[in-house]
Amino acid sequence: MKSKMQRGAPAALTSFVIAALTIELADELVDGATGAAWPYLQADLQLNYTQIGLLLGLPAIFANIVEPLFGLLADAGYRRHIVLGGGVAFALALGLTALAGNFWGLLISFLLFYPASGAFVSLTQAAWMEAEPARQEQNMARWTLAGSVGNVVGPLLIGAAVAVGVGWRPVFGVLAVLSVMALSMIWRAPGSAQKRHARQASLMESLRHAFQSLRRPPVLDSLLLLETSNFMLDVFRAFLALYLVDAVHTTPAQAALAVALLTGVGLLGDVLIIPLLEKISGVAFVKGSAALVSLVFVAFLLLPGLGWKLACVALIGLFTSGWYAVLQARLYQLLPDHGGTVVALGSITGMLGAAIPPLLGVLADRYGVQNALWLLVLGPLTLVWRLPAVTFRR
Numbered sequence: 001m002k003s004k005m006q007r008g009a010p011a012a013l014t015s016f017v018i019a020a021l022t023i024e025l026a027d028e029l030v031d032g033a034t035g036a037a038w039p040y041l042q043a044d045l046q047l048n049y050t051q052i053g054l055l056l057g058l059p060a061i062f063a064n065i066v067e068p069l070f071g072l073l074a075d076a077g078y079r080r081h082i083v084l085g086g087g088v089a090f091a092l093a094l095g096l097t098a099l100a101g102n103f104w105g106l107l108i109s110f111l112l113f114y115p116a117s118g119a120f121v122s123l124t125q126a127a128w129m130e131a132e133p134a135r136q137e138q139n140m141a142r143w144t145l146a147g148s149v150g151n152v153v154g155p156l157l158i159g160a161a162v163a164v165g166v167g168w169r170p171v172f173g174v175l176a177v178l179s180v181m182a183l184s185m186i187w188r189a190p191g192s193a194q195k196r197h198a199r200q201a202s203l204m205e206s207l208r209h210a211f212q213s214l215r216r217p218p219v220l221d222s223l224l225l226l227e228t229s230n231f232m233l234d235v236f237r238a239f240l241a242l243y244l245v246d247a248v249h250t251t252p253a254q255a256a257l258a259v260a261l262l263t264g265v266g267l268l269g270d271v272l273i274i275p276l277l278e279k280i281s282g283v284a285f286v287k288g289s290a291a292l293v294s295l296v297f298v299a300f301l302l303l304p305g306l307g308w309k310l311a312c313v314a315l316i317g318l319f320t321s322g323w324y325a326v327l328q329a330r331l332y333q334l335l336p337d338h339g340g341t342v343v344a345l346g347s348i349t350g351m352l353g354a355a356i357p358p359l360l361g362v363l364a365d366r367y368g369v370q371n372a373l374w375l376l377v378l379g380p381l382t383l384v385w386r387l388p389a390v391t392f393r394r
Helices: 005-044 049-099 104-129 133-163 170-188 203-214 217-232 235-246 251-275 280-302 306-319 323-333 339-354 356-369 371-390
Strands: none
Touching: 005 049, 005 133, 005 170, 005 235, 049 170, 049 217, 049 235, 049 306, 049 356, 049 371, 104 133, 104 339, 104 371, 133 170, 133 251, 133 306, 133 323, 170 217, 170 280, 203 217, 203 251, 203 339, 217 235, 217 280, 217 323, 217 339, 217 371, 235 251, 235 306, 235 356, 235 371, 251 306, 280 306, 280 371, 339 356, 356 371
């Protein structure tokens, strides 16, 4: 007969996993709502493309500067403290977003939100991956599925709020309340589920291991692939509504529905990818789907008419499913029991990815958003080029 301790361990892990998935859901609700709200933010706060690019890029750069310290401290045994503190800042930032009255107010809220998300969300993900090392690819797929639900519902919240006449601000106020609920769940989750898998090492030992890991070609290659894959994930989603309003001349409501279509089909793909990863190589899937996305994205930019573009958006949402899950899981496999180091290194290379939105903003102001978005095709093309050369050796 199993002892109470043996029976309690799976229950503690289950409680922690539910809390972790709720946190990811809350984070992606914010992401999905923000992507759909950009046309309204642009109009209400009188933002130009350069300012939008700065709002997308500067907070990410700032987060990538401070998050490595979060990751290293997490591996040194302070993970729970950082996660809970990040949750408080996460909720506060959303409240500030709801109250923002101009570019500077929105920038301040984003500067708080981005590193808070890293502490609250990314380190929770790392704790789960360390808890079940044999199931990292599959669990990352489940994590991504929870996020996809948020990405689908987020734009719908914006569309519904605008339809009833209350605007975008109350949506972020509601999301602040929901994030407090997610924080309460992780607060109550058994601490052992996090502490058991937090590596006890000094800060200097964690820092030394991080530098050694960054010098390993497979680790560096995997980090760069994660950044280039994001061209057709977060970056494309962030600019989609703006592109449709300014280049295709749709209404903001139609643009919000297009974002919902992208994330909705992506949700279907994330459901399908979970059993698929039990049968085929995740890396092989990403390589093949990246080749298809390259072609579909070119068609998206060239084909006239909203109908054709929506069809391409749906295909992009489907074919990019699993990219983040597979590539992030491989990175965890390369750095076993060092989830904080994964977060730290991802923040360092994330500075390169954070430079893309400001660059796109400047190019859009100078050459038009239609021409600027051609830069994004480099993302899937890089995956096609580099993935055959990647070997994931420990």
